[in-house]
Amino acid sequence: MIQIFRKIIPDINISYLFGFLILIYLIFRIIELPLSDDEYMTLHLHVSQNLWNIVTTGQPNTDWAPNNHVLNTLMMKFEIFLFGRKDWVMRIHIFLSFIVCFYYSYKLFSLFVPSEYRKLFYLIIIFLNPYLLDFFGLARGYALSITAFTGALYYLIVYLDQFSIKPLILTLFFMFLAIWSNFSALYLFAGVICIILFENRKNFFSTDFKTQIVILAVASCLIGIVIIFPLIKTLASGETFGGKIGIFQDSVVQYINQFIHHNPKIDRHQIYPSGWKLIEILGVILFLLWTSLLAYSFTFDVDSRLKKIQNICLFLVLLVAVIAKVLFILKQTPFPSGRTQLLFGVPFYIGICIAIERILIHQKRFYFIVILQISFLIWHFYHSFNLVNTIDWWQNGDAKKVVSFLKSEYRNENSGKIKHIGAENWQYHSLAFYIEEEFHHSLQIHWTDLSSNQVYDYLLVPKHRQSEVWADYIPIREFDKTILFKLK
Numbered sequence: 001m002i003q004i005f006r007k008i009i010p011d012i013n014i015s016y017l018f019g020f021l022i023l024i025y026l027i028f029r030i031i032e033l034p035l036s037d038d039e040y041m042t043l044h045l046h047v048s049q050n051l052w053n054i055v056t057t058g059q060p061n062t063d064w065a066p067n068n069h070v071l072n073t074l075m076m077k078f079e080i081f082l083f084g085r086k087d088w089v090m091r092i093h094i095f096l097s098f099i100v101c102f103y104y105s106y107k108l109f110s111l112f113v114p115s116e117y118r119k120l121f122y123l124i125i126i127f128l129n130p131y132l133l134d135f136f137g138l139a140r141g142y143a144l145s146i147t148a149f150t151g152a153l154y155y156l157i158v159y160l161d162q163f164s165i166k167p168l169i170l171t172l173f174f175m176f177l178a179i180w181s182n183f184s185a186l187y188l189f190a191g192v193i194c195i196i197l198f199e200n201r202k203n204f205f206s207t208d209f210k211t212q213i214v215i216l217a218v219a220s221c222l223i224g225i226v227i228i229f230p231l232i233k234t235l236a237s238g239e240t241f242g243g244k245i246g247i248f249q250d251s252v253v254q255y256i257n258q259f260i261h262h263n264p265k266i267d268r269h270q271i272y273p274s275g276w277k278l279i280e281i282l283g284v285i286l287f288l289l290w291t292s293l294l295a296y297s298f299t300f301d302v303d304s305r306l307k308k309i310q311n312i313c314l315f316l317v318l319l320v321a322v323i324a325k326v327l328f329i330l331k332q333t334p335f336p337s338g339r340t341q342l343l344f345g346v347p348f349y350i351g352i353c354i355a356i357e358r359i360l361i362h363q364k365r366f367y368f369i370v371i372l373q374i375s376f377l378i379w380h381f382y383h384s385f386n387l388v389n390t391i392d393w394w395q396n397g398d399a400k401k402v403v404s405f406l407k408s409e410y411r412n413e414n415s416g417k418i419k420h421i422g423a424e425n426w427q428y429h430s431l432a433f434y435i436e437e438e439f440h441h442s443l444q445i446h447w448t449d450l451s452s453n454q455v456y457d458y459l460l461v462p463k464h465r466q467s468e469v470w471a472d473y474i475p476i477r478e479f480d481k482t483i484l485f486k487l488k
Contacts, residue, residue: 015120019102022127026098028387029137030091034400036393038067039139040429043090046073047080057230065233066241069141071180076139085437090139098136101147102127108154108350112306113357121370122353128377130384131258132342134391145182145343148174153346156192157309160199168196168212172219179223183231184340187323188347191316193220242334247321250335253283255345258338261391262384290352297355300362306354313351320344339392388480395462396430398479402460403434405477405484406443422448422456424465427482431460459485 035043046068049059054073057065075093083089105126109119127133135143152174159167175192178185196216203209243250257279260266270278294314320336327333336344359366389397406421421443423431428447435445448454450461452470459473466475466483473485 014116015106015123018120018123019099019106019127022102022133023095023098025385026095026133026136029133030095031088032387032400033087033137033390034388034396034398035087035430035433036138036140036390036396037426037429038393039087039090040433041067042069042073042076042139043433044429047077047090051077055226055230057233062233062237065230065237068230068234069144069181070227070230071144071177072139072141075144087433091137094136094139094143097143097147101136101143101150104147104151104154108150108157109353111154111157112309112354118357118360121374122357124374124377125353126349128381129259130262130381131255131391132345135339135342138390138393140339141181142339142342145178145185146346148178148181149185149188149343149346152178152192153312153350156195156312157305159196160308161305163200163203163208163212165212165215168215169219171196172215172223176219176223176226178343179227182340182343183227183234184336184343187320187344188316189223190323191319194319195312195315241337241340243337244328244332244334247324247335248283248287249280250337251321251324251341252287253277253279254337255341256282256286258391260380260384261394262386262389263380265383293352293355293359297358300358302358302361306358310351310354310358313347313354316347317344317351393430395426395481398427398482399430399434401479402431402482402484403438406458407438409476410439410442418442418444419457420444420446421458421460422446422454423460424448424450424462426462427460455487457487459487461485 041064045059045061045064046054046057051074053059054068054077055070057068057070072093076090079089079092083092102123105123106119109122113119113122132146135146152171155167155170155174159171171192175185175189179189193216196212200209200212243254257268260268260279260282266278268277268279272278272281297310324333324335328335356366356370360370388400418441421431421435423445425447428445432445435443446454446456448456448459450465450468455472459469460482461469462482463478469485472488474488475483476486477484
């Protein structure tokens, strides 16, 4: 079928066709997806500030400082200034970042993969990931950081081929963007510096490398100057995202938990007689498969560039694990988990693709394993497909439906009175944005903990808390995850 299609349109790039299909999916998500809690908090607490306060996280209350992913906040402010205050407007830069990320991923694979079909395989492994695509549909800094680091990794490889100044500057520039989008990229920045110094170990005293050392030092200082104030505020807030059990439980197991979250065909809460959860068993299997794949790939000899790229990816993964462990021992800094870990997944996934490529060069029968892997990813994506919910903010999925129903309710009543709606903790922020935009003060929203001394005209609660609603209310509409009540 692919061969027939290529004969009809011979110049089409099948990898770009795949990227275009993912892009269409993301456009629908960006338009349909209700605003998440964290997007609203960024809009409410940070976008509303002046540029200096955004860049420095300079507002007096620093409790929500980690929510200010600086580059993301600046882009949101610019987009709202140009196009107005709409949910899809403040996600335009995220949509564009996917195009850049896909482009640099393709260019990166083009450095060591001659086959267009194998490039497609590897791009499917990277991007047919429901958890990753969640963040290419949300106005958060994670997708921006992933995109920037992918560009930095590409230019790092080019630099190590040429040892010239231009790719070095581009590597550092993209690393700055990655850090400005998400401070977790500092872990990877340390790795990039180590790699540059190590690969130049024989050129330490050359004139060319002395110039590059100056560029490294100046760039590091500039990055430090730009990020120092927001970084201090973020660390002082004490709200660093992550876990405190261990690398395996917080990073491997939790990532699998998020990866399979949307798929109803996989019961991630299943408990086995030994007391192990399904996701813990999958974590062990994934770790064993990863180490086996790497070990097997190392038995095949390939050109020096492919070896170097694989070693770089493996080094970055191990370095992040070591830094995370050291910081936890010294400062009780949480281990990378969930969305924080997505950034570190870039060298992990690319390393897997390189290992597969290294094997396929010598063992064509390994294509069977790759096809099985691709088949699973397609099956999993099919069952995880959705346009109205996210994995980390699953509780926000009903906001647009609730507002649409309330608008029809208002039209039917036509009382002209200002009314009040109470929204339970996890429903409040997302719903607040649409209430503010659609009702123009005719309906006021309030946060509620469902205590009986709080009385509103309407009350929105998640289904699992409906038994806590007191008898003064009657249910009037049930949504996917919430129930709307009305005062009798």
